[in-house]
Every structure is written in structure tokens, then in C-alpha cells.
Amino acid sequence: MSFPDSVCTVVVTYNRLEFLKECIQGILDQTSPVDKIVIVNNGSTDGTDAYLKTLQQPQIEIITQENLGGAGGFHTGIKRAYELGYEWIWVMDDDVEPFKDCLGNLLQYKDLSKCIQPLRIFSDNNEVFKWEHYFDHRTCMPILHHNISLENKDFCYVNTACFEGMLIHRDIVEKIGFPKKEYFIAGDDTEYGILANLYTNVLYTKTAIMYRKRVVVSYKIRPLQAYYEYRNLFLLRKNIKPYFPGNFSSIFYKNLYKDCFSKIKIILKGKEYPFSEKKLLISKMIKGILDGKKIYKNK
Structure with a gap:
């Protein structure tokens, strides 16, 4: 049984306590109040657990699990919101903060x-x-349009989505299921948006706004990112192939290696990366490609 017009927010967090506090406050301050907030704590070790225990609002539910990455967190959170019967599920990472009218503008x-x-x-x-x-x-890569469609209008349609603020209807969840845990990080929301687009026109609007937090260190490529971005390209390709039949191997690999070599150049030239870190990042990228090939070949 679902509750008409109800909204459950799902927040996934891991070791970003200060950002999480701002995110939760932004949700609580919405001019269009949410009915439920499900916070999935992916085994944080920075005091997040103690902070979450101080939250006494009746609409907040805390789920603590081992660190299953963003993908595992969103699987847990969206599954919980769906099973509770909410009509709309508003999904976000801990490093975004919605403007007070964000949800109301999305629902328009x-x-x-x-x-x-x-x-x-x-x-x-x-x-x-x-x-x-x-x-x-x-x-399996994006073609960037840099918000050109939003210059003279309030919204446009795209063919994928992102877990930084995605508002999704339970009808779509019913059709495509829950995010796949095996992505761990990177690509899980891309696939979810692709599958959603098979059943609805994914809408991107400039009238609903969120802050996206960043710190200086976020400009650097992280070892986990270096590995999973390339490993998960193969996982994504494998998962969407039934919906987009055709042999695109030459195009896929050409773009994959072009992107990889471009990032390697950035790493090698980057003064912010010490030699040992450059070596680590490049090895992670290569391992990601090799492991990804194994995943793709394992039908």
C-alpha cells in the first residue's frame, strides 16, 4: 500500500559529519515538508553514529550497516522507502544541501x-x-552539453540521472528494482537513470536547486575513484546491453582508452600528486580495466 503524494528522503553518508548535519538541516527546513527521512550510515568512523543518536525527530529513521559504498547505501535506503509505501523517494548524498524550496519546485x-x-x-x-x-x-560515457538547454527555459529532458537530488516515483522503482550494490561507487546512479528513462522522461530543472559541497582535496583523483570508474564502465556496459543490443566494442574501447590516457596525462603532470601517488593511481586505473574485462566476459 502506498501513501498518495508522500515523500521519503533517503540520505547515504560515510565520514562527512559536518556536511551531513547541513544536509539534514536543509531537508528539515523544506517549505514542502518531507514525510520521512531515512539515513543510511555506511559504517562511518568520524562521530556520525553518535550524532545520529541525538536526532529525536519522529520522522527520522537511522539504518547503520557496514560500508557497502554509495551503491550499497542507496540500495538499502531506496528499498526501505519503497517498502514503507512512500510515493516519491528523494535521494541524495551527504554532501549536498537543498535550498528551502527545492522539493516544492521539484514536485511542480x-x-x-x-x-x-x-x-x-x-x-x-x-x-x-x-x-x-x-x-x-x-x-557508456556522457556527451556533455553544459546546461545549454537551460539557458532560455526552466527544464529539459535528459536520458539518465544522479543520486545527488534525484526525485523518483515508486512506479519506476517497481519497474526497475533497486540500485545494484556491486557498483560500490560510481555508475550506480547512471544505470538507474538510464533504466528510469525507459519508462519516463527524465527531467532536469534549474528551478529546484541544491548546494553541492566540495573541499580542495576533492579536486584530486582518489584511488577508489580511479579503480571503480573504469571497472564499473564494464559493469555498466554489461547491465545495459540487453536494452541496447548491438556490437559497439570498437567505439567503447576507443573512448575508454582515450579517456584513460587523458587522465594519466593529468596525473603525470599534476604537481599535487607525489610520485608514489601517481604510481598508485595509474596502477588502480589499469587494474580497474582488467577487472572490468573479467566482469564483462563473465556472462
Whole structure:
């Protein structure tokens, strides 16, 4: 049984306590109140657990689990929100903070789409995160449009989505299931948006806004990121192939290696990376590709 027009927010967190506090406060301050907040704590070790125990609001539910990555966290949270019967599920990482009217503005489009994506701006300088892109199923990579469609109108349609603010209807969850845990990080929301787009027109709007937090260290490529971004390209390709039949191997590998070599150049030239870190990152990228090939070949 579902509750008409109800909204459950799902937040996944791991070791970003200060950002998490701002995220939760932003949700609580919404001019269109949410009915439920499910917070999935992926085994944080920075005091998050103690903080979450202080939250006494009756609509907040805490789920603590081992660190299953963002993908495992969103699987748990979306599954819980769906099973509780909420009509809309509003999904976000711990490093975003919605403007007070964000949810209300998202819901203005509920008759146009069952998967709605807000605009994000960086909190340190109010720079717009130019996220608009078209996902190319041949390469499993995005073709960037840099929000061109939003210059003279309030929304546009895209063919994928992101867990930084995605508002998704339970009808879509019923059709495509829950995010796949095996991604761990990177690519889980891309696939979810691709599958959602098979059943609804994914809408991206500039009228609903969230802050996206960042710190200096976030500009650097992280070892986990270096590994999973390439490993998960193969997982993504394998998972969406039944929906986009065709042999695109030459295009896929050409773009994969072009992207990889480009990142290697950035790492080698980057003064912020010591030699040992450069060596580690490049080895992680290569391992990600090799492990990804094994996943893809394992039918």
C-alpha cells in the first residue's frame, strides 16, 4: 500500500559529519515538508553514529550497516522507502544541501516526469555545476552539453540521472528494482537513470536547486575513484546491453582508452600528486580495466 503524494528522503553518508548535519538541516527546513527521512550510515568512523543518536525527530529513521559504498547505501535506503509505501523517494548524498524550496519546485513537475533532477551549485563560490549531458550507450560515457538547454527555459529532458537530488516515483522503482550494490561507487546512479528513462522522461530543472559541497582535496583523483570508474564502465556496459543490443566494442574501447590516457596525462603532470601517488593511481586505473574485462566476459 502506498501513501498518495508522500515523500521519503533517503540520505547515504560515510565520514562527512559536518556536511551531513547541513544536509539534514536543509531537508528539515523544506517549505514542502518531507514525510520521512531515512539515513543510511555506511559504517562511518568520524562521530556520525553518535550524532545520529541525538536526532529525536519522529520522522527520522537511522539504518547503520557496514560500508557497502554509495551503491550499497542507496540500495538499502531506496528499498526501505519503497517498502514503507512512500510515493516519491528523494535521494541524495551527504554532501549536498537543498535550498528551502527545492522539493516544492521539484514536485511542480510531477505531472511531466517520474524522475526529476535538480540543479546543483557549488557552495564555496555559487558556480553552477553544468551537469546536463546525454548518456551514449555505445561508449557508456556522457556527451556533455553544459546546461545549454537551460539557458532560455526552466527544464529539459535528459536520458539518465544522479543520486545527488534525484526525485523518483515508486512506479519506476517497481519497474526497475533497486540500485545494484556491486557498483560500490560510481555508475550506480547512471544505470538507474538510464533504466528510469525507459519508462519516463527524465527531467532536469534549474528551478529546484541544491548546494553541492566540495573541499580542495576533492579536486584530486582518489584511488577508489580511479579503480571503480573504469571497472564499473564494464559493469555498466554489461547491465545495459540487453536494452541496447548491438556490437559497439570498437567505439567503447576507443573512448575508454582515450579517456584513460587523458587522465594519466593529468596525473603525470599534476604537481599535487607525489610520485608514489601517481604510481598508485595509474596502477588502480589499469587494474580497474582488467577487472572490468573479467566482469564483462563473465556472462
